[in-house]
Amino acid sequence: MARLNLLEETRYEKLPVTVYSDQTTASVAVAGRIATLIRKKQAAQQPAVLGLATGVTPIRVYAELVRLHREEGLSFSNVITFNLDEYYPMKPDAAQSYVTFMNENLFDHIDIDRKNIHIPNGTLAADDVAAFCLEYERQIEELGGLDLQILGIGRTGHIGFNEPGSAPNSGTRLVTLDDLTRSDASRDFGGKEKVPAKAITMGIGTIFKAREIILMAWSAKKAPIIRKAVEGEISSEVPATYLQLSDNVEFVLDFNAASELTRFDTPWLVKDCVWTNILKKKAVIWLSNEVNKPILKLTEEDYNNHGMAQLAVEQGPVYQINIDIFNQVQHTITGWPGGKPGADDSQRPERAEPARKRSIVFSPHPDDDVISMGGTFIRLVDQGHDVHVAYQTSGNTAVWDDDVLRFVEFAIDFKDSVGEDSTKMKGIYEDMRNFIASKQPNQIDTPEIRNVKGFIRKTEAISGARYAGVPDSNIHFQALPFYETGKTKKNSVGEEDIRLTMELLQSIKPHQVFTAGDFADPHGTHVVCFNIIIESLRRLRQTEDWVNDCWVWMYRGAWQEFPTHEIEMAVPLSPAEVIRKRNAIFKHQSQKDLPVFPGDDAREFWVRAEDRNRETAQSYDKLGMAEYAAMEAFVRYHF
Known part of the structure; x- marks a missing residue:
């Protein structure tokens, strides 16, 4: 019976989804699964071939793997890794490179053999990229494929850097990044215009060959694309939907990332509910928008036709429910955000007293x-x-760098206009100009520039x-x-x-x-x-x-x-x-x-x-x- 209830709740979901209360708990669980795989392979004297991802999502997974290595003796001596992607062009020692990311978050802290680490090369000449990609695929196939691939998901629905339009059988290749993907990366580079326009990425077809695939997502920011990936139709516009075709995939989410899935967002459509006031309020407002009627015009038929018959039976008549919710919404409206002095505040959001807050x-x-x-x-x-x-x-x-120069120029002119010595300031100004002219993406500003900003x-x-x-x-x-x-x-x-x-x-x-x-x-x-x-x-x-x-x-x-x-x-x-x-x-x-x-x-x-x-x-x-x-x-x- 419990299994039937679960199937009913998840009937909109087209692939397995596991939801954890928070991203830390989820990350520890994923790291535990990776550790189990590594130990199983060690016992069989075989390599564990892992496909690894970068970005914010897997950071806590890597932190837990490092802890398991340091505190519980987990060895990575038999582990071979293939990273999903790398920006192109990109120097491996750049702060934004995925080589730097992997070293800082994982490789520098474990006993992995460096020759077993594979990350796409962002320094290749353009003519050499295609051959490198073929060799990357050959190395994975020679090892019998990936045992486990972990993934994040971008807001375009990309996995790796397989952007909208990617083919389900695509291999490792050079791709052009979506504008939204570059916008999301802009903070790491100090502006979108500094984000590389291209990347080398493992293909969807390569990912599909993994014996196990775990896609992770945290935070409400990812909730809309997760709903499309899990419940939507398969489409090249959302590459993650191709994962619905795999028998080896699981989505691991925190509650916030799962919040727009039907079973959490509109649970009355899939199961009987415990009708708390907040759920009742949410459902009635949803119904009002769904049928495009004001709350007080909702009918019993509207309730019955939209999965809310249980609410109508348990707490009806529906018009009484409508009046209740209408009043609750109306009572949130106030022109007195600090409370209205001398007024009855029993139905107001803020207290009347003290009158002056x-x-x-x-x-x-x-x-x-x-x-x-x-x-x-x-x-x-x-x-x-x-x-x-x-x-x-x-x-x-x-603050833009040129604004700094503009304000310092103003200060110099002001000093000169009132007869003050601006020599020292002019020297600082020249230092600022020289620094800005040679500044690298996300390089820390000098203290003087930070102060002016x-x-x-x-x-x-x-x-x-x-x-x-x-x-x-x-x-x-x-x-x-x-x-x-x-x-x-x-x-x-x-x-x-x-x-x-x-x-x-x-x-x-x-x-x-x-x-x-x-x-x-x-x-x-x-x-x-x-x-x-x-x-x-x-x-x-x-x-x-x-x-x-x-x-x-x-x-x-x-x-x-x-x-x-x-x-x-x-x-x-x-x-x-x-x-x-x-x-x-x-x-x-x-x-x-x-x-x-x-x-x-x-x-x-x-x-x-x-x-x-x-x-x-x-x-x-x-x-x-x-x-x-x-x-x-x-x-x-x-x-």
Whole structure:
């Protein structure tokens, strides 16, 4: 019976999927399977032939393999490896090369014989690539094929660098990278234009010959492409769908990467559900959108025809369910994000008292405050609350080099205009020009350049906060140490990051904390900054009573919005407030037009923000709520 239930739940899935609670647990499990294979082959005195992947996804797998080697004696003496791919052209000692990646994350820490390591050669002359690819295939075949191939998946659906359009029988070859793939790699190279346009990759046909294939994916960022790969039709537009044809494949996912699979996203379509309030709210909103009707016009027939008959039977009549959910959604809407003084707050998202709250907006980068919640920020000030803003990092990696020269030139001219000696500054300026002229991709800037980039973002942030009405005394720059590496790769969070945050919170004792709640990228600055705030509040809760009255509200940025069923506070913006928010964003001139790290969205940040806020308002309107120009959305964090 349990097996029947599982088949019912997974009937939309066209290949085996194993879901773990988090990526660490999943990575340890995959590493354990690799270790078992290696030991089995050792016992038979045979080589273990592994196909290896690079990128963020397998890092924790490699870390666990290193731990097994150091602490449990796992030997790699019989292991032969073939890496999936390498950028072309690419020097093996470059920071972005997969040779460097594999050495740093695995090979330098285990007892593998170096002659057993095979990675595509990114230094070959163009005329030699085809012959190299044939030899790569021959070496794999000579060993009897790959025992185990591990894979990640790109947002285009690529496996290895087999981009959309790749053939299912393709072999190792030189390919052209998709624009989205290059955008995703841009942070590693210091800009998309510096990412190689080509790569050498093992082919889908080569991957298929492996006796076992494990594709891993972590984080909600991968959820949309995972759904296409697992539940979609086989198509060259999503190369990972070819894996549906293999009898030897398994997808290993964390819960976030699996979150858009039918059994997790809309479970009522595949099984009976325990109808918690949040699931009921999600289902009714989904049904409203599915049949294109306001909530209050949904009928019993709509419920029955869309997998929600169980809900109608257990909690009906359906009109009563409709009214309940309609009221819940309506009660999230408020024009008083700090609470409405003297009003009944039993159906409002925020408390009425104290009438004048101390609020702090934490901004991971110097522009997240106005991009993400600029309208609410301004309204809190307008409504008389004591509003603070804390910029957690300098954001100094996201400024163009030529902006640095422009600002230093201005400073030199200013010194000259007031009769000050600018000789020393001119020397620094010449050093900057020489450094920038010979700068390599992602090379760490000099301290002087990093400082100027930080100054640029600091002055823009001050300008934006002042425009919102915040007094200078309430503008705080933390420059948290974890960020100040000079690299795009940041340090781990340390005690100093938490201490600085605790001290700021203690000095303000806020009733409200607003923080970024973007968790799609588990390695992004937003989630790191969020964790610092939460850990700081957890510690303060043990000794300080005011923390028990401090509510934490999460916002999202230019990249995504909370699903409607999760929103707990929706702040409507008038057309005039939309313009005020836009003007606050415009104060961040270094991020306008073409930011250093734009992601795969060609729109400017202010356009993304306005579109997102308008779409949130439209989603409420479609559900039958009042029609607003725009809305900013928040979810409360509960300890």
